[in-house]
Amino acid sequence: AQSVTQLDSHVSVSEGTPVLLRCNYSSSYSPSLFWYVQHPNKGLQLLLKYTSAATLVKGINGFEAEFKKSETSFHLTKPSAHMSDAAEYFCVVSDWIGYQKVTFGTGTKLQVIP
Amino acid sequence: DGGITQSPKYLFRKEGQNVTLSCEQNLNHDAMYWYRQDPGQGLRLIYYSQIVNDFQKGDIAEGYSVSREKKESFPLTVTSAQKNPTAFYLCASSIEGSTEAFFGQGTRLTVV
Numbered sequence: 001a002q003s004v005t006q007l008d009s010h011v012s013v014s015e016g017t018p019v020l021l022r023c024n025y026s027s028s029y030s031p032s033l034f035w036y037v038q039h040p041n042k043g044l045q046l047l048l049k050y051t052s053a054a055t056l057v058k059g060i061n062g063f064e065a066e067f068k069k070s071e072t073s074f075h076l077t078k079p080s081a082h083m084s085d086a087a088e089y090f091c092v093v094s095d096w097i098g099y100q101k102v103t104f105g106t107g108t109k110l111q112v113i114p
Numbered sequence: 115d116g117g118i119t120q121s122p123k124y125l126f127r128k129e130g131q132n133v134t135l136s137c138e139q140n141l142n143h144d145a146m147y148w149y150r151q152d153p154g155q156g157l158r159l160i161y162y163s164q165i166v167n168d169f170q171k172g173d174i175a176e177g178y179s180v181s182r183e184k185k186e187s188f189p190l191t192v193t194s195a196q197k198n199p200t201a202f203y204l205c206a207s208s209i210e211g212s213t214e215a216f217f218g219q220g221t222r223l224t225v226v
Contacts, residue, residue, distance in 0.1 A: 004156070032213035043120075043204060043219040051213065090156065094213035099164055100145060102215065104156030 023091035120218035137205035
């Protein structure tokens with residue numbers, strides 16, 4: 001079975017403060033994990049990915065995520081929020097089982113307050 | 115630049131009409147996918163194709179049809195049988211055996 005839980009549907013932070021978006025997953029395989037960002041009426045942009053290499057993954061725009069197998073978590077962080085970070089973020093688990101089996105979280109909307 | 119192109123960006127359809135969404139990729143990817151996105155939900159898989167002239171139903175295929183006559187093209191038809199077609203549709207592609215998907219910019223379909 002494959003599932004993703006994004007623990008917060010909305011997160012609000014002040015500009016310049018840290019960002020934490022939480023994600024827990026389950027998979028019967030050794031999954032790859034991704035974070036995507038989506039701005040309104042836009043497609044999904046890949047922020048970062050974990051594919052069984054280093055557990056601390058650095059992505060674009062200063063975002064990072066740490067894969068913790070014992071906690072089945074893949075939380076997204078950024079030390080200092082910028083106004084342009086306001087968007088919706090999706091945590092994704094993906095396995096190749098003869099085809100690409102992908103499960104998306106329900107998304108976290110990040111609001112950045114000036 | 116390599117990528118995935120979806121057109122149109124916005125589409126309006128009258129009830130009872132079929133409508134076709136275009137998806138083209140120049141990444142030379144074998145696999146292509148169609149997803150539907152509704153507010154407050156993650157993306158749900160409609161259809162996927164791993165090779166030309168072959169495609170498989172995803173989790174919510176009812177009311178939709180696809181074709182894969184060329185490697186670079188994977189159009190989606192939303193038929194009149196789809197009860198609630200208003201949504202944001204995303205096309206994606208991937209390399210065979212890869213867990214990473216590349217997404218288009220989406221088409222927002224509204225039934226009026």
